[in-house]
Amino acid sequence: MSEAMLDRARAGDEQAFRELSDLYRKELQLHCYRILGSLADAEDMLQETLLAAWRHLPDAAGADSLRAWLYRIATNRCLNALRAKRRRPPEPTPPFDPTEPSRRTEITWLEPYPDAMLPAIHETAPGPEDAYDAREAVQLAFIASLQRLPPRQCAIVVLRDVLGFSLAEVADMLGTTDTAVKGALQRARATVKRDAPPDPGGLSATSASASERELGRRFAEAFLDDDIDAVIALLTDSAWLAMPPAPHEYHGAAAITGFLRAYLSWRGQRGHRLVRTGANTQPAFGYYIARPDEDTADASGIIVLTVVGDRIQGVTWFLDADLHPRFDLPQTVTFDLPEISWAPGAGAARTIRRRRCRR
Structure with a gap:
């Protein structure tokens, strides 16, 4: 320039x-x-x-x-x-009676960010020890932790520890003093560290690693097979399932199992499909569920997996079909589509797995 x-x-x-x-x-x-x-x-x-x-x-x-x-x-x-702005969107009414959640979250406005929209990450290397690497600073767990901060603390963490602006530059942007920025930053860092998941380490800065994609494939197959035990076997002991904008969160194997069984009972024999994509540099899928007695499936949200090591730490199921166009995903699919397929731009345009859908 x-x-x-x-x-x-x-x-x-x-x-x-x-x-x-x-x-x-x-x-x-x-x-x-x-x-x-x-x-x-x-x-x-x-x-x-x-x-x-x-x-x-x-x-x-x-x-x-x-x-x-x-x-x-x-x-x-x-x-x-x-x-x-009032932050809480209207709570959706589930089509079935879910089991009692482990807890309710206030952060119901959280949305996924398509990998295809991410910039080539050339952010200035921050100086402080508490700096976040490029991938960590995009992942859902970090974005969610920022939402728990007071707004000004959130902005200070992003400007200083993610983007690498100096204390003086941050103070000038916010119309305050270096001392005020430093104090707010210390408080914010303590909160973010408390909420941080274990460091997966050694991963690509802009997309899910090959091992994460393989774990995502195994999750998708178990999920589509309605094999709840196989899904649970892929999770860590402290795994959780969340469903923004619904406030419900399920923590631990027993709670997640209970929810999945209730959902499976409601869905019955209707078929479903997953279209593989990427969100927040994490494995993700567009989810589709069939209309009763039809061969067409409608968009039913985006599922994003948080992976730690060789297990899944979190499943965030965004219950908003309006997200699909932002991921270049259709609003409906027909059942000549493989049960698990690639979204445009999400990876190699190939079928991961093909079998007849259980109807």
Whole structure:
């Protein structure tokens, strides 16, 4: 990027501004997602950020500091949105009577982030010891832990420990002091560390590893076979199952087994399908369930697996069929589709497994 392009944009050249903003669009949207936890809200805040940047571009400093200026706008737009918005979406009514959950969570607005939308991760290497690596800073467990923080603490952790901005830069973005940022950061780090899952270690920065994908395949086969014992065998002893935007969480083998049995009893003989994709750099599937007595299956949410070592630590089943288009997934599939197949762009376009669906 050159000062000449910035000067053209300041002079009202929309094409120059579009080229400038495209350099930062993906990373700014991911930044908004980390703070807000919702892909839909992040998309809205990205548009507000770019609109505000266009209107105030004459106030921007030189090209070297444009990125920090854009992050300042995006961060404050997100914080304003959090102050103004009621966070809890309506609780969905399940089509069957689920078993009593182990606990209820307040973080019901959490949404998955498609791997295809992730930027090439070139974030500045942070200086502090508490820095998060690129993949860890995208995964659902980290995003969920950020949502438990007060909004300003959340923004400070992201700006300092994920993106590597200095204390002085963060203080300037938030209109506060270095001392205030340092104190808030210490409190936020303690909370995030308390909630952090075990470190899986040695994994790709932008997608699930081959071992994770294999574990995902085994989970999918057991799930589609209605083999609850086989599903449970793939889980850690402390595994959990969550279903945003429903507040229900099931912790441990007994609770998860109870829920899956209740769901299986409700689904009965209707067929189902999984289309493999990727979310938050983790194994994920679009889930489809058949209409009664039909050979067409409708979208029924996105399932994301959290893997630790050689076992599954968490199953997050997002109960929102409207997420499918964001993953380039259809809203309906027919039963000539293999039971487990690849989504466009999610990996090699091949069938993982084909067998007749149980009807």
